[in-house]
Amino acid sequence: MKNLGIATSIAAAHKDMPGGLLPALHGIQDALGHVPPDAVPVIAEQFNLSRAEVHGVVSYYHHFRSAPAGRLLVQVCRAEACKAMGADALLAHAEQRLGCGVHGTSADGRYSLEPVFCLGLCASSPAIAVNDEVHARITPALFDDIVEEARQDS
Ligand code: FES
Structure with a gap:
């Protein structure tokens, strides 16, 4: 319920702004870590849109999450x-090491x-x-070391 109140007040603050839906969704995700599905109806009401329209925007942009992110957010540059230096192979390694696909969250x-x-x-x-801390010249072994260190720190 607290999340719904936060989402409602952020949506209300943007509802009269031209193109305000995207800034509102960004604001909600920044505040809550995701855009809760039960906030979609209140956002729709604030913007005088259908739930399907709001849901469509949330699901179109991969940036928006409908569920909380994992404790460690790992981003691989593509x-x-x-890419010229092996990012595709590194991403495949990351999927295997983390136990989730791109745009996914591990089961745990x-x-x-x-x-x-x-x-x-x-x-x-x-x-x-990893959680906004950048690392360069990543090999699969270095990836594993960085993720393990971040896991122990989290
Ligand atoms: S292309 Fe990956 S850091 Fe710029």
């Missing part, structure tokens, strides 16, 4: 420089895996970020 709720498109470390690719 932009050009990193420990990890979420997301693609990201440039972390500003192109000259030292491939790059990843």
Whole structure:
């Protein structure tokens, strides 16, 4: 219920803004870590949209989550420089190591895996970020070490 109140007040603050739905959804996700499905009807009401329209926007943009992320958010860069340096193989390794696919969360709720498109470390690719901390020149072994260290710290 508390989450619903937060979502409602954020939606209300954006409802009169042109194109306010996306900023509202960003605000809700920033505040709650995801856009709860039970918030969709109140968002729809605030913006005078159908639930299907709001749900369509939430599901269209991979950035928005309908469920909380895992405790560790692992992002693997898939932009050009990193792809040229083996990002696809690194992503496949990440899926296996974390036990979840891209845009997924492991069954134990420990990890979420997301693609990201440039972390500003192109000259030292491939790059990843773990809970917003960036790491460069990642090999599968280094990936495992970083994830294990982050897991122990979390
Ligand atoms: S392309 Fe991966 S960090 Fe820029």
